[in-house]
Each structure stands twice: as C-alpha cells, then as structure tokens.
Amino acid sequence: MSTSALPKQYDPSEVEPRWRRFWLENGFFHADEASPTVPYAITLPPPNVTGSLHVGHSLGFTLQDILIRWKRMAGFNAMWMPGIDHASIAVHVLLEKDLKRRENRTRFDLGRDEFMRQAWAWKERSGNRISEQEKLMGFSLDWPRERFTMDERSNRAVVEAFVRLYEEGLIFRAKRMINWDPVSETVVSDLEVDTAEEDGSLWEIKYPLSEGGGEIIVATTRPETMLGDTAVAVNASDPRYLHLHGKTVELPLTGRRVPIVPIELVRDGKPWPDPEFGSGAVKITPAHDPSDYEVSQIAKLEILQVIDTRGRMCAPAPAQYVGMTVDEARKAVVADLEAAGALGEIKKYKVPRGRSQRSGAVIEPMLMEQWWVKAAPLAEKAIAAVEQGKTKFVPEMHTKVFMHWMTNIKDWCISRQLWWGHRIPAWHCACGEIIVAREAPTTCPKCAGGALTQDEDILDTWFSSGLWPFSTLGWPEKTRELAAFYPNNVLVTGPDIIFFWVARMMMLGIHFMGKVPFRTVYLTSLVTDENGDKMSKTKGNVIDPLDVIHGATIDQLLERIDIEKPPVDLDKLKGAVKKNFGKGVPAMGADALRFAMAALNTTGRIRLSIDRVEKYRNFINKLWNASRFALMNLDGYDPERFEAQLSAPGGRAALAMPERWILSRLQAVIGDVDAALDSYRFADAASAIFHFVWDELCDWYIEVAKPHLYMSPEVEQDAARNARRHVVQGVLATALETTMRLMHPFSPFVTEEIWQKLPKPSQLPSSLMVTVFPRGDASWVDAGAEAEMKLLQDTAVACRMLKQTYGVSPAQPIAVELRVASAAPRQIIEKGLAIIERAAKVEATLAGAAAGPAPADAAKAVVGADVEVVMPLGGLIDFAAEKTRIGKDITKADKEIAGLEKKLGNADFLARAPEDVVAEQRARLGEEQARRQRLVDALATLSASAGGAA
C-alpha cells in the first residue's frame, strides 16, 4: 500500500460507489428472519412512486439508517424494510396533467385499461429511480424484501383486511356529505383538504314571501347554490321571524317555493342560526353544504343536487344554468338576481375555501354514497395503547396531537373514484345486493343471478399504507418474518403524516395483529430553506440531495428547469434559482449530507442551506486528512504487539499522559454517542463525534503525537524512542479505528474507506459495517490525565494569546517564563513543557521556586489560579495596552469574586444549598482570589516602570 498516494482532498465520487457495491454484493444489508439474535426492525416509510427523493426523505431515511447500522453493529438482527407506495391520487394528478398538456385528453378519453398500463409503466421507471437514490445515500435497506403497495402480496393483504373489516361491521356503505374534487373527479378525505381563507364576497339575496307582504333577506358566500335551496332557516327563538314559521318564500330564478323553517342549534357555544349575523336568516342548500345537510336531516327537507361531479350545474337547476361551471353560474346568478331586483348588499368577505391538497381544485361538498371505515372502535384501542405506553412518541409533545385527533376521530371515507389503486373487493348484483368477498363471486347469494359487476371504486392509498408494517412481513400468513420483526422497534417519519399514516397503522395494526405496530414513533424535524420557507420547485429554493452528493453547476440547475417546465414564469423561477444557488452546488458526497442531516436535526425545523452542508463536508475532509496523516506515520506498527502491550499487567499505567488523555476522551465520546442515540438525540451524537475528532483528536492529540511519530535515523537507533513511537502509533491507530466504528452509522462510506486502510488485528470481519459498535468502558476514564492536559492546553493558549497580542509571528519562537506557585501544577507543567512549547511555538523555562519578581518589560497572563506566563518583550512592550488588558482581567475577576462572596455571605445559601455546591463555590472563590492577586502583582510590576514610559 502506498499511503502517499492518498489524495489531499477526500473524493467521495471515487470512494462511495466502491463500498456501495461491496456491501450489496456481500448481502450485509440482509437480515435473516431465522436468526437467533435479538431483532431490531424499522419499516421505511415507502416514498411515493410519483417522485424522486427530496431532502425531507434524506433526513428521515438517514436517521433510520443511523439507527439500523448502529443496532446492527451492536449485535442486533437489524432489518430495514424497503418499499414504495403507489400514491394513487398523486399519480393520477401527475399523469392526467401530463396527458392534458401533451394531448389535451383526460383519463376518460384514455380509458381505464390504457391508463393503468401507463401508470404501471411510470411505476417501473420511477420506482427504480427511487431505489437507486436510496442506494446512492448508502441506506442499508434489506433489498431482497423490497415491496410495492400494489404488488401481489400487498393486494392480498388489502383484500383480506377489507373483507374482515366488512364482516366485522367496521366497513360499511353510507350516503353522507363528502369532499368532492371536481378536477380529479373523486371523493377525498377530510385530511386531504386544505382550508384557507380566500377573498370573496357576502351577497344578500331577497326572497319574497309567497303570500306577499314582504321578503326575507338571506346572506351567502355562494349565491349559485341558491338554485338548490330547499328552505330558509331562522332561529326558532328569533322574535323577528316568529310570524313566518311555516310560511314559504318564492325562490327567485327557479319558480320554486320553499319553506321557512324554525331551527335552533348550538355551534361553538353560539346559537345557530345566529340572529346577530346578517339578517339572521340562512338559505339552506342541503346537497352542497355540510351544515345545511344537517339542517335538512333535522327539518326533513328535500335535497336537490344542482352541481354534478365535474363541478358543473345540473338539473334540477333551471336550464339556462345547466352546464355552467360553478364560477360561471355564480356570475350569471348574481347578474340575474340583480336584474330581478332580488340582490341586496354585497360586502367583501373572507371565505374559508377547501382545496384538494393534491390537485388544488376547489372542493365541492357533495352528498354521495361511499365506503367508510367505522373509526371510533379502532381508535379506542390505539388510544389505550398509547396511554399504557405501548407506543410512545418522541419528541413527546406529539403525543397530545395524536391523542386529540384520535379522541375526536370521524369515520374514514376510503373509497375513491380513481383507477390507480386497489379495486374494492365488492360486487353489485342487479338485484341491489352487494357481495364483499376475497374472490370474485359467480352468483348472487340473494337472487342467484349471475349479473355481477365489481365496484368501480378503488381504496384510499392510506388503507394499504395502514397495513404496511405487517403486510410487508407476509400477513395474513403467519410468517417467521412477522414473528421476528413485528412489532417494529421504531417508526421514523415526518410529523405531517401523523394522522394520515401513523394513526391508521396504529388502528389497523392493533386490530389485525393484536399488538401495536411499533414501540416508538420518532418524528423528525421539517426541512425548509434557509429562510424557513417550505422548499418548493416552483419557488426555486429546492435543494436536491443528488445535487448535494454529486454537485451541480448553476447552468445544470437552470437547464433542469427548462426540461421540467413547471407551470410558472420560467424567467422568474430562473432568477430565484440564480439568487439561491448562484455558484451552483459543490459536490459534498453522501457522507457529508448524512452527517449534516443528523447534526442539524434539532427540534422544530431545519433551515437547510448549502453552506451548512459544506461545514460537514469540511469535517469529513478533516477526518480524511487526520487518517491520511496517521497512515503516513504508521509504518512498522504492529497491532497485535500493541494489544499485547496494553493488556499486559501495568500496560495501561505505563502510557504517558497524552495517550491516557485521548483514550479517556474517546471513552467519554463513546458514552455520549451511545446515550444520545438511545434517546434519539441525533444532533447530540453527531456533535459529540464532531468535537472529539476536530477539537481533541486533530487539534491536540495528533499535534502532541507528531514529535513521537516522525521517524529519523536517531529514533531508529534509540530503543526507548522506538518503543514510545510504537505506543503512540498504537494509540493513534486505536483512536482512529474506534472513531470509524463510532461514526460509521452517520457517514458509512468514508469511515469504511479509512477503516479498511488502517492497520488492525487480522481476524476482523471484511467490512466495518459488520464489526462491533464501540462499547463504553469506564476503566479507561482518567480524570487526572484530563485535568493535566487541560492545564497544558490553557497555558499554551495563554502563550499564543500573548504572542498574538504583541504581533509576534506565530512561526517565530519566543522565550517565555512560566511561574507556577504550587507544587502539583508545577510538576505537570514541568513534564508537559515540550507540549506547551510545540503547541504555542515558544521556548519555555520554568521559573525556579525562588525566582525573583518578574521583569517589568514583559507581557503577562495568568492561567487559572496557578500559572503565570511571562513573556519578556524588551522595548517592544506597550505599557498602556498591557495595563488595559490586565486591568480588564482584574475587573472580570473582581466581578466574579463579588458574586461569590455575596453568595457565600448569604446564611440561607450556606444553610440550604447542598454541601458539595457550597464547597465548590468556596473553592472557586479561593482560585479566583489567587488569580486576582497574580494579576494585581503583574500590573504592579508594569506600573513600576510605566510611569515614565507611557
């Protein structure tokens, strides 16, 4: 091996593909369900087949891979279940938009069979792309198990679940008010509707009384629905309308006569109809308004549907409006009302308007027969499970959100009038009978007729998703996979799908499996752009994980816009992209992106920017170079010999302080990482590694080790120095090797690459990913070594500071005198003199115990309570500046001392605070006073000669 061939800069594009291939070829990602080891299972939230992976996926998936790789290394039978979701409505929207744009046709022009053919073709292309991206990120998914929500086995599970729920009375058909998407022409569930306030108007319409003698005024935000009015409601206690109860009005434009009905409801603690609002009279359109429908049920009103499934007016609306869109009809109705003198005041008004999350279409409330899941009994068990702690949410605050929704759950409308999805296993007979069955029936059990047609509708995508944690493991068969991997240990997903998905898995999992689907639900942060705005292709602020990995020039980013042609102003979008990514995206590699994801995943949201990922790219490079340095200096190192040396009696104690120090720090970081991962504090784990590697291993240990590692003819002939060199080599190699194992779950590629190159005992596995995760060993913790090292570091820093302050070039050695009062620290400094000299580039002498006063023309700094750094400067010294600097330090010490004295002078504090706290404060006061005294002395020597000089 030629270590000098290692490049100065880490090149992920060269390294990553090699290890990706190696891991896959060796089947390291695959878990055997028959393994006797303890299982640890996670099911990947299956990405929608519509897209490619976005940065939100990279976050959630990275965290899962960290857990899986960690547990795998810790000896668990770790299984990570991959899969893809068919995403029925999303696919419809995508394909139908494309069809419209390219051929100006609808799915109905194409026909069900042809549409399905195209959808499957799309699935093949897109599904593969997603898997490729997952592999690119290094995700250790159990590929042979990969599933699709519409594959053979999933279909079977869906049919089985549907039939059982139907037989148990938990699935039923009912005519209820639903949300209709007139663009996609399907019902959508409440969750798929986004309500937002939009600008609109409040129109007053005058309805003349049939008997003459006046009119009643109603207010509405949707005048066109008056064509379907079947009543006017007034509050039963409203004295203004008592005389009109049971009377009728002539409904303008329609020639119909509708009753005035008294009614009295309470909504949100307010009477309804509210006499205070408008005229206090409400027009009632039962077929197109949920609230009006409720009234119609109470008052037994006629229901007239005047809007059809394409969002156009239909009979029994008067012929002149039939065929108009809702918007057209609104204009026409308003104009006609005005012409008829039936229009009152018009006010600007904020109207809450529901839109389909997927298609963006304005939702029409409609009365239709659909398939429903009776949710309450299922929710009850899920609530109990969470209350009993069988599943817990992390962060914990999400529990409330989940529980609130669950306790107020409404029945779940599961039928969709789409094609791409699971066809409902129900058959309709001409006699009206409905047969729900696992296999297509041939005759009707009621009338014996054979004219059966399968229900045209498909199921809500989330129905199959709700079965996913067990359908992927072979359910309804009783498989070994289910026995081993159900329940999963954790579900990691975004908080945006708690209701859509987590809730449904909980309900269906408990119902069918008798056990919760996962022990823990970990909800990730939300990834936004650096301004906190949601990333969106039409805003030009999207960071594509592939670009982060491979890099992309600004031209490539702009070119992509031309190819994709989003439905917005292209020039504006390009401007935004140029503004956001003017310099393009440098290639960071998957490891940097992964590490960034873990490190930035604090609560709330991640404001992601290229710069932030860059910081971790730099970190990966730092790690690479530290390893490169080690490899350049590990010649002659024998891992077996080192291990024997360490395990020999007294072997550890024989280590020098810096070696004991770094191994102690290594122990600390192992403990921190393990504890952090255990409680899903990914950012803490990443930060512990980051600081250990950079601030301790690289900045200090490697620097301290250098003189012992460099080979020279003298070292070669000096047995003691040779032995020392070998020990330092061993400690450095061990620290690095352990760090690779510790960091592997976060950044698998670079750690594998380095680990493979490091010299290590020969009987280890062929890949880092199947070695053992570092285990904490408290016996390595060495508080003494840590304290010693700290003193040396602080002293070196003080020397650097003085040099810097006086403009001494960092490279120029300068003499300093270290004055140490007490014996213990004096010994430490004495032993560590060479370390200080090297770290600060000074020539240090330790002043004798009986040294006289420090020279006046010297800069001085006090380290802690014990060490004074004196740097003679001769004519260079700036007395005034020096006095100011030391004066500032004294002020600081004074403040500190005053605070401590006040505290310690407080009888209550002495009486009530714990003893160790009091002792600690006392010790601090002592130190601070000693320190102050040294500062004052230093200032005094300056003052002695400063008078004339300044």
Next chain:
RNA sequence: GGGCGAAUAGCUCAGCGGAAGAGCGUCGCCCUUACAAGGCGGUGGUCGCAGGUUCGAACCCUGCUUCGCCCACCA
C-alpha cells in the same frame, strides 16, 4: 375559534435549577511538511417583556407581546 410549540451572540441553533455555549459570520495574524475544504487569536449576549417560586432562575410557575405549526362545516 381551539390546541401545540418557539423567542439565548449579526445569522442558525444547543443548553432547561448552581461559573452564558457551538457552528457560521465578522476583525486580525499565519501557505507551521495531515488538512487553506486548514491553523491561531480576538470581537460579540441585562438569555422577548412583567411578575412570582427558590438560598439561587436562561432554565420552574403566571400573565403579556411577537412569530411559527396543527386542528376546526359558521351563512
């Protein structure tokens, strides 16, 4: 209208009862043979406001202000 969360250095965020921290930025000095994707040093904060609890509060409690997010069929 309800619920949840957040407010700490110029920016992004940790810390959540006993000495105010990190990264980025900024200002300096260094191409020191692992790394300029680097090294070194400095600057920078009455921890949103007002009360309370406590020997002690950035941290716990109450109220307020300002921002987020989620839920909700009011004409």
